[in-house]
Amino acid sequence: MGRHSAARTRQWPRLVLVAGVVSAATMFVVGADAAPHVTEAAPAVEPAPPSPAPQMHLMAAQPPAPPAPAPTLPHGVAKETGLQVNTILAARAVSATFPEILDIGGVRSDPLKWHPHGLAIDVMIPNARSAEGKALGDSVLAYVLDNAERFGLVHAIWRQTLYKPDGSKRMMASRGSDTADHYDHVHIATAGGGFPSEGQTYLR
Structure with a gap:
């Protein structure tokens, strides 16, 4: 070779x-390229527990409370037989407001219409000639005039002077005595309003 x-x-x-x-x-x-690509799995994360649903506190509907009854005026010191409703209201209101008043006259005979028809009362003032008595009479007069519409007031007389709801007043001629000249009582005359029905109530 x-x-x-x-x-x-x-x-x-x-x-x-x-x-x-x-x-x-x-x-x-080639073998390296052909081998499957394995990715390491991320660790499993526990899902958060669901939030509890808000508790609904349902309250049973309560029926509305009934309105309180309107306060009524009790029977006062006046004898109410024969008096009309406005006059009774005035008498009861004066009794409730001025407990020191111990006597209120009502129906009696008179040449004028007021007392015989149940349209007037006489609020008797204790020790009317004293300073305390005059002050009490003045207070009763002021109270009645302040409530003129409520009482259906026509006029009031105190210490020989006649007062009307419109604010006017006039001196009266002397009749010769403290009673006749209204020095010992406040005279209150009303429009009446008719006679009371059975079970009539009077509101404060």
Whole structure:
């Protein structure tokens, strides 16, 4: 075999070795690409428990409370027989407001219409000539005039002076005595309003 043949023979094993190395490297690379890509899973997170639903406190509907009855005026010191409703109201209101009043006259005979028809009362003032008595009579007069519409007031007389709801007043001629001249009582005359029915009530 010539020198050239021997040289080719010596080179063959080197080629085989290089080819093998290249093949192995190729398989390693290809194998690496072909392997499945595994991603590490994130740790599971526990879901938060649901918030409890708000508690609905349902209250049973309560029926409205009945209105309180209107306060009524009790029977006062006046004898009410024969008096009309406005006059009774005035008598009861004066009794309730001025407990120091111990006597209120009502129906009696008289040449004028007021007392015989139940349209007037006489509020008797204790110790009427004293300073305290005069002050009490003045207070009763002021109270009646302040409530003129409520009482259906026509006029009031105190210490010889006649007063009307419109604020006017006039002196009366003397009749010769404290009673006749209204120095010992306040005379209160009303429009009447008719006679009371059975069970009639009078509001404060």
